[in-house]
Amino acid sequence: MSRFSGRRLPRRLTQLFVGLFLYGIGIAFMIRGAIGAAPWDVLTQGITRHVPLTFGTVTILVSGVVLLLWIPIRQKIGIGTVMNALCVGPAADVGFLLIPEAEPLWLRVLFFVIGLTVLAAATGLYIGAHFGPGPRDGLMTGLHQRLGWPIWIVRTCLEVTVVAIGWALGGNVGVGTVAFALLVGPMCQFFMRVFAVRIAGGEKSTRTEGPRTGPLRVTG
Template identity: 50%
Template sequence: MAQTGQFELSPVTVTEDPARRLTQLVAGLLLFGTSMAMMSRSRLGLNPWDVLHEGLMEKTGLTFGSVTVVTAVLVLLAWIPLRQRPGIGTAANVVLIAVSVDLVRLVLPDQHVLAWQIALLLGGIVLNGLATALYVGARFGPGPRDGLMTGLSARTGRSVRLVRTLIEVCVLAAGWLLGGTVGVGTVLFALAIGPLTQLFLPYVVWRRRS
């Protein structure tokens, strides 16, 4: 079984309806960027990679989306010795998430009322789970960070769960040292994103018809 993050996909070849799959991929990535923006504006904590992105944003003056592109490109360079192969979804992941997170952050200000902060945080986490299921379920290739995880797992012989945990702990520590926001949202995301994605995935994953 091929694993992505905390959920599994059976090795099914998908050949049908590429236009609808592409639409699903684009929708998933745009919603993923939207969920990132919602969590960042809640100011209650981010997922580990976004803690790093926010920390780098504060240090460099780049936009949130620009930082995600830079880190994604650096991660893709790490694919070379791991012999990972990008797909259409890999390139779309880099571009569309960066665009959508910046656009949503432009119109969505930081929240300071607790009720709105909680609503943005919880909504962002649930939307992230749905968005992840959509773009993974379209089966157009892994995102840069997913490919790094599966590549390291394959090369080292270690479990995906262990590799994912080590990567995210390192990323979280680096982001926190750079000034990224770590809070209750970080913990909630870590606990909820796997089950949420697993919940949504069966409804959106593409399978070859028999």
């Protein structure tokens, strides 16, 4: 069955775009928390300190570079991949306009918790729509398939690399970065089960097409 047919298509499209928008809002909450960003967001933060571009614009550019890396590993791009690359960054910029900077530690921790929860739910929404993985997810799973390494090793290597580069450029690494790494997988897995849409054959899949955690995984 085509991904663009069936009576569930309106719900799937709604999930895709709502999920991608909320993903950006989740990122904005975590960044405003200022206790440590997610690995790829550390890289984006670091880059924004050296170029006159918004966080969202840099996110789009980084996504474009990551998609170029899909070519040698022969990953297939889906509409969800393209929309992820184009929508998450601007949604984060909207979030920065709506969410104030926080000073008390308790409020920054609260912002981080809200952001992580929103991001995990957003991941369940957009991956559950079955329109393809995000750029970073596809890079991880593509390397896993081509190199034959366990997915956790590929994920760890990628994220340690981007965190190191982002930190060197001035990105915010902290306890939130560690908390994200430990919690995002189980939280995303839960929300993927909640929001997975039944498609061909009536099966409700809880697997990602290019996940970000465990068998799945998230970023943007």
